[in-house]
Amino acid sequence: MKADDPGILWIEEPQLGLSGRMYLPIYMHGLTTTFRHMKNSLLGKAVTVSYPDEEPHIDNPAIYRGTHRLNRDSQGRVKCVACFLCATACPAHCIDIVAAESPWPDREKYPQSFCIDELRCIFCGMCEEACPVDAIELTSLYNLTGRSREEMIFDKEKLLSVYDQTHEREPMRSPEMGGTV
Amino acid sequence: MATVIIDGQEIQLAEGERLNGVQAAARAGIEIPHYCWHPGLSVVASCRMCLVEVGRRDDKTGKIAMQPKLVPACQTPATDGTVFVTNSKKVADARAMVEEDLLLRHPVDCPICDKAGECLLQDYHFRYGQETRRADIKPFTSRRRELGPAVTLFVDRCVMCSRCVRFCREVAGTSELMVANRGAHEEIDVFPGFPLANKLSGNVVDLCPVGALGDRDFLYQQRVWFMKGHSHVCANCSAGCSIRIDENQDQIYRIKPRENPQVNRWWICDEGRYGWKHVHDPNRCVTAQKRQAAGAAPMEWSPLIAELDTRLRRSRRLAAVVSPHLTVEEAYLLCRYVREIDAEAALVLGPVPQSDGDEKYPGGFTIRAEKCPNRRGVEQIITHFAGECAGWEHFLERLTKERFDAVWVSGGYCSQWHDAAAADRFSSADILIVQDLFALPLMRRADYQLPGAAYPERDGSYVNHAGRLQSFGWAIRPPAGAMVEGQLYWRLLKRPGLYQSRAVLDEVARDILYFRAAAEPVPETGVDLNCTPAAGAP
Numbered sequence: 097m098k099a100d101d102p103g104i105l106w107i108e109e110p111q112l113g114l115s116g117r118m119y120l121p122i123y124m125h126g127l128t129t130t131f132r133h134m135k136n137s138l139l140g141k142a143v144t145v146s147y148p149d150e151e152p153h154i155d156n157p158a159i160y161r162g163t164h165r166l167n168r169d170s171q172g173r174v175k176c177v178a179c180f181l182c183a184t185a186c187p188a189h190c191i192d193i194v195a196a197e198s199p200w201p202d203r204e205k206y207p208q209s210f211c212i213d214e215l216r217c218i219f220c221g222m223c224e225e226a227c228p229v230d231a232i233e234l235t236s237l238y239n240l241t242g243r244s245r246e247e248m249i250f251d252k253e254k255l256l257s258v259y260d261q262t263h264e265r266e267p268m269r270s271p272e273m274g275g276t277v
Numbered sequence: 278m279a280t281v282i283i284d285g286q287e288i289q290l291a292e293g294e295r296l297n298g299v300q301a302a303a304r305a306g307i308e309i310p311h312y313c314w315h316p317g318l319s320v321v322a323s324c325r326m327c328l329v330e331v332g333r334r335d336d337k338t339g340k341i342a343m344q345p346k347l348v349p350a351c352q353t354p355a356t357d358g359t360v361f362v363t364n365s366k367k368v369a370d371a372r373a374m375v376e377e378d379l380l381l382r383h384p385v386d387c388p389i390c391d392k393a394g395e396c397l398l399q400d401y402h403f404r405y406g407q408e409t410r411r412a413d414i415k416p417f418t419s420r421r422r423e424l425g426p427a428v429t430l431f432v433d434r435c436v437m438c439s440r441c442v443r444f445c446r447e448v449a450g451t452s453e454l455m456v457a458n459r460g461a462h463e464e465i466d467v468f469p470g471f472p473l474a475n476k477l478s479g480n481v482v483d484l485c486p487v488g489a490l491g492d493r494d495f496l497y498q499q500r501v502w503f504m505k506g507h508s509h510v511c512a513n514c515s516a517g518c519s520i521r522i523d524e525n526q527d528q529i530y531r532i533k534p535r536e537n538p539q540v541n542r543w544w545i546c547d548e549g550r551y552g553w554k555h556v557h558d559p560n561r562c563v564t565a566q567k568r569q570a571a572g573a574a575p576m577e578w579s580p581l582i583a584e585l586d587t588r589l590r591r592s593r594r595l596a597a598v599v600s601p602h603l604t605v606e607e608a609y610l611l612c613r614y615v616r617e618i619d620a621e622a623a624l625v626l627g628p629v630p631q632s633d634g635d636e637k638y639p640g641g642f643t644i645r646a647e648k649c650p651n652r653r654g655v656e657q658i659i660t661h662f663a664g665e666c667a668g669w670e671h672f673l674e675r676l677t678k679e680r681f682d683a684v685w686v687s688g689g690y691c692s693q694w695h696d697a698a699a700a701d702r703f704s705s706a707d708i709l710i711v712q713d714l715f716a717l718p719l720m721r722r723a724d725y726q727l728p729g730a731a732y733p734e735r736d737g738s739y740v741n742h743a744g745r746l747q748s749f750g751w752a753i754r755p756p757a758g759a760m761v762e763g764q765l766y767w768r769l770l771k772r773p774g775l776y777q778s779r780a781v782l783d784e785v786a787r788d789i790l791y792f793r794a795a796a797e798p799v800p801e802t803g804v805d806l807n808c809t810p811a812a813g814a815p
Contacts, residue, residue: 101408179388180500195497204421205389205497228388 148239157236157266161219164212164250165258167231167268173200174256176231178207182223190216191223210252214240230269235262279357282334282341283307284364290355298350298361299327309363310372310401312486313438314351317543317640318447322349324438326401328371329353330362347371369405376406379436382461383487384419390434392488394501398436424454425473427547428482428490430465435489437463441481448544448640451475465489476636476644479550480543483533494551495531504530507752508801510739511549512602512732513691515647517741518545519802522553522733522752529553529733529753537802539745546644553733555691556753561714562728563758573726578760582768585725588708592682595619596706598672599659600627601649602689603762604737605746605792606781608651608658610766615685616662617770624663625672626655627687628694645742649690650732654740661789676702687762688713688720689729695719712762728759735761737778738799740806746795747803748782 115121136142145152154160167175178195190213198206223232235258242248250258279290283305290296290304297320299309312324327350332343341360347368350361362368379398387393419431442454442465453473457466467473473481482492504523511518511532518541521533532553534545555561565581566573589595597615599608615622630648637643659666667675684706688694691714700718703709711723720726733752740746755761767776786796794804 177389178497180503181388184500184502197497204386204419 152238154236154238158269160236160238161221161234163214163235163237163240163258164217164223164255165233165235165262166210166252166255167233167259167263168256173203174206174210174231174252175229176207176210176227177203177229178205178210179228181226181228182232185222185226187220187222188216188218190214207252210255212250212255214242214248214250215245233266233269235266237262279355281355281357282360284362288355296355298329298331298353298355298359301355301359302350302361302363307363309350310397310405311351312397312436313440315440315484315543318440318443318484320352321439321443322352324375324436325349326372326375327351328375329368330365332360332362334358334360372401372405373407376402377411380406380410381412381414382433383436384433386419386434390431390488391491391496391501392434392485396488397486423472423493424465424467424490425478427478427493427551428473429493429496431489431491432464434487435465436487437465438486439465440484440486441465441490444477444481444484445473445475448480448638448642449475449477450639453478454481476546476548477544477638477642479547480534480545483543492531499525499530506533507733507750508535509733509749509752510650510741510747511545511552512650512739513546513549513552513648514645515650515652515742516541516643516645517650517739517745517747517803518549519747520545520549524733524753527753529556535801539802539805540741540747541642544640544642546642548644552691553731555714556731556733558715560716561731561756561759562716562720562726563756565728565758565760566726568724568726581725581727582765585710586769589683590618592708593619594622594680594682595685596623596625596672596681596683597685598625598627598669598687599655600687600689601629601652601655602627602732603655603687604651604735604739604778605654605658605785606737606778607687607735607763607766608655609781609785610763610770611685611687612658612662614766614769623667623672623675623681624659625667625669626652626659628669628690630690630694647742650741651739653742653744654738654746657740657789657791658785661791673699673702676705681706683708683710686711686713686719686723687729688715688717689731689762690714691731693717712765727765728756730755730759730761734759735763737763738782738795741803743805744807745803745805746792746799748778748795748799750778 169175178193180193183191183193192211193207194209195205196208198204221234224234278292281288281290281301283302284307286305288301288305299311299314302309309327309329311327313321314327328347329350330343331348331353332341334341336358387399393399419433421429421431424430439456442456445454446452453467453471454465457464479492482490504525506521506523509520509522511520519535519537521535522529523531523533532550534541534543536543564575565578567576595615595618597611599611612624629652632646632648634646635643656666684703688711695717697718700722703719703722709723710725710727711720712727712729713720714729714731734755736749736751738746738748763778764776782795786792791806794806794808
């Protein structure tokens with residue numbers, strides 16, 4: 097999208113009104129939010145949970161950014177085409193892909209190896225956005241633990257197994273949700 | 278003097294200069310997009326991407342008369358008074374239309390296409406194409422077939438610019454490729470049983486403006502935007518082609534030609550293109566070792582250099598074999614060091630590998646028979662220090678008769694460059710120092726076994742067969758444990774800091790008449806050492 101695209105709506109920063117320029121009214125307005133939360137937590141309506149005794153409730157798993165998964169295509173093969181766009185977009189450089197010619201006649205390129213260093217990942221979701229075939233997605237699995245650093249480098253099989261675990265309750269992005277498939 | 282007007286800018290062309298519209302516009306800093314035209318090939322004007330408005334200014338009245346139709350800029354000579362208009366709505370519409378037509382049947386599989394990132398179809402689409410796709414044809418996967426050992430064709434990505442076909446006919450002269458069928462069914466193909474197997478075949482991949490022709494060696498190895506290109510000079514023969522080494526994190530992925538009208542124009546041969554595999558050979562020596570009674574023991578570089586220097590300075594009769602793979606600067610430093618200790622030290626040119634003969638191609642490209650990059654440069658350096666340049670065979674003879682206290686052998690060859698019999702001749706030397714890439718007989722026999730650098734790791738200058746000196750910087754770092762020859766000699770000569778090839782070249786240009794032209798900064802295309810009138814050396 098170019099900067100002069102008609103689809104872009106350019107807006108100006110709004111001018112401060114009288115109360116904004118006087119500073120105190122806006123300051124008081126901000127404090128009311130603080131006091132409202134204080135009142136709620138005193139009345140037992142806290143927004144925090146006592147993890148790990150209590151499990152957090154995830155409202156919308158589709159937009160939650162937890163552990164990655166690699167999706168499978170309709171034939172159960174890895175959906176990734178090894179285009180490296182996730183690795184390119186990744187600001188933490190935590191994705192390592194080795195591409196190769198695919199062993200299947202209907203597909204050209206596939207990832208021979210696909211590793212994500214979950215310790216290095218900052219869960220920004222850029223990989224998910226960059227993926228042209230919706231192969232990499234972030235799931236709502238948030239309790240990511242391991243006993244060693246090596247264990248936290250997820251390879252292709254492990255990422256596919258995350259898909260197998262989660263695809264029933266978290267379906268792949270459909271075209272209605274902005275996906276390609 | 279001809280005056281050409283491009284979008285209102287007046288461009289002066291030199292006397293006798295023959296440019297077309299695309300070149301003249303480039304001179305004015307204006308890009309005219311084109312697929313089929315290439316400066317090294319004949320003009321076919323078939324892609325229609327370079328359509329512009331053309332007119333003529335009347336010399337007397339100054340009035341401009343434009344042609345009613347758009348014409349291809351690649352086929353229009355820029356003569357005195359020619360007017361090109363490239364920024365009108367008519368031209369922009371024509372370009373968008375050509376782009377739309379090309380993309381109609383293009384698979385748009387950029388995510389898996391190796392060309393993505395350096396693809397003209399992509400770039401031009403962003404610059405000149407339309408925002409939306411009007412056709413509702415679904416993208417499909419591209420059919421693929423192998424054209425030869427080095428090249429594969431993705432049939433549906435092709436835009437039928439026919440550059441590859443013309444290259445095979447005009448430059449390689451082998452005519453393997455052809456355009457089969459007609460109209461929308463046109464395809465590039467080879468005749469059955471005649472694969473694209475000439476020694477220049479890799480160039481068609483560079484020529485392809487889209488991702489239709491793929492390099493089988495590079496296929497899917499790396500995305501182009503991860504790689505950094507470094508200007509370098511090919512070391513596989515004495516032609517000294519200008520190349521660009523594409524690497525990522527010290528791993529070479531491919532080598533591409535770099536335009537140099539004086540040397541290789543736009544091409545390189547496949548020997549040079551794939552001649553870097555030895556650089557990443559797992560068998561390369563990477564530990565400096567000292568041979569002792571119990572066998573070779575690894576040694577740190579700093580104590581090793583100090584010990585080497587002390588021992589060499591105690592010896593009287595020295596000899597150095599200067600490899601034609603060393604740069605001019607490295608050869609100079611080595612000769613300088615050895616001669617500093619023994620003013621009569623024997624300086625010998627290492628073996629010069631030869632193939633059966635020069636291979637000439639109709640397009641003017643030649644693969645030289647001499648398979649080393651810097652024979653001429655090293656010869657001149659040795660002649661400067663020793664008065665004459667002795668050869669390897671001659672030195673082997675001499676070794677049977679004479680005794681040397683210490684012999685320094687520099688290697689750097691990509692393959693077996695001597696046999697065990699030759700190595701045995703060196704048994705008379707008290708100290709044998711060998712710096713090479715692989716553990717060859719001479720290396721195994723050496724008292725000091727030093728891992729050296731391959732050509733992408735060097736910086737310095739090579740002098741090619743015609744006496745053209747080209748300077749380059751290192752493209753990758755040597756593997757951990759190896760030391761670039763220049764750095765080692767620099768430290769032996771007790772110079773401060775890191776090896777600086779430019780400082781040494783200044784010294785060489787000052788000391789040796791032949792290299793006088795290199796005193797000025799060396800341009801990307803190199804400098805011709807024969808052109809200096811004062812350098813009267815034969």
